[in-house]
Amino acid sequence: MTSLFKFPFLLFIVFSFSVSSAEHDSSSKGLVNLDKRFIPINKEIILSQEMTIIDGDKNSEIIILDNLDGLNIVNFWASWCNPCIEEISELNKFQENIYSKNLNVSLIGINIFDKKKDAISFYVKYKPFFKTIFDNKNTISVKFSVMGVPETYFVKDNKILFKYMGKINQEILERGIDESSKY
Amino acid sequence: MKAVNIKLIILLIFLFSAFNNALSENKIYSISNELMCPVCQGQTVAESNSQLALSMKEVIKIKVSEGKSKEEILDYFVLQYGDTILAKPPIKGFGLLLWILPPAILILSILMWTIRVKKNNRNRGK
Known part of the structure; x- marks a missing residue:
């Protein structure tokens, strides 16, 4: 009992x-x-998003972001975010590596939670070498399940593999690329 | 007479559009009130003014204008952020076990305790 x-x-x-x-x-x-800031996602993404290229010109080209074939590193940033300013030099170095080593990777910076004029001022001041675009409709953050900035997503053939939350550097980017090759 | 008819039609169109807008606004509020803001503490999307909540409201607005139902929109957000995005998470799977098991164990303990006390009293009586 x-x-x-x-x-x-x-x-x-x-x-x-x-x-x-x-x-x-x-x-x-x-x-x-490896690092608790890496968050596995494994989710297909269907995009048809109207975006504006940020190149310092107020009337810059409008594009439709709809295909993320191959390996894409998508970095979300805002002009008011200090870690985003701090990681720009690392992302620029990484873009130089893509050119010099002929890596099969695309680096895209997407400005969110921001005003277009502030995004342009940021571009003029910090001069990112990589493709930088502005989310016209302020909705892409939900499609990627963004929680804050900066966040960097590793997307392969329209599938989000994982993301890195927080300030990124070259070492983390290279580690992310190594991990992506396993998928 | 014709002018009056035209004015009446314009008024009806205006009233219909205003009514439709009010319905949409109501639906947007109702949906955003059932979603938690992922970057806030205990605030729903409707209550929050964070950048992410504003983006989420924008997405809700677009989906409502596309004619999506409340359930479809909530399902979309669950797909993006998981069940924790819902202000009232569904009671199913492991969540159901979390709800059922503690009271079940409590009831079982009380039952066992009552049986034991009764048995002890009976033994003392003998």
Whole structure:
């Protein structure tokens, strides 16, 4: 009878343990072991988004972002975000690497949560070497499930593989490319 | 008479469009009130003025204008951000176990305790 009396309490302890271990498991797979700021996503993305190229000109070209074939590194930034300013030099160096090493990767910067005039001022001041675009409709952040800026997404053949939350550097970008090749 | 008819038609079109707008606004508010702002603490999208919440409201507005139903729009956000985006997460799967197991264990414990007490009293009586 005593063992029967203890049974519900044992069950409760086992239950609590399983809940905590389930939470732990979900956050300790794959990339997260390398760096907890890498978040696995694995999601197809269908885009048909009207964007404006930011090139310092107020009347710059409007494009439709609809195809992310091959490996694309998509960096989300805003002009008011300090880590975004700090990572520009790293992203520029990485773009130089893409040119010099002839890497099969596209680097795209997408300005979100911002005013177009501030995005243009940012471009003029910090001069990113990579393709930089402005989200005209302020909706692309939801399509990528962006939580804040800066965030960098690794997209392969229209599938978001994973993202990196926070300020990025060349080492992290190279690690991301290595991981992408496994998919 | 013709002029009056035209004025009446214009008034009706205006009233219909105003009514339609009010319905859409109401639907947008109702949907954004059922979604949690992912970057805020305990605020729904309707309550938040964060940049992300503004983007989410914009997406809701576009989807409502496309004629999508409330369920379709909520499903879209669940697909993007997971079940935790909902202000009232669905009680299913592991979540259902989390809801059911603690009261079940409590009831089971009370039951066991009552049986034990009764048995002890009976033994003392003998």
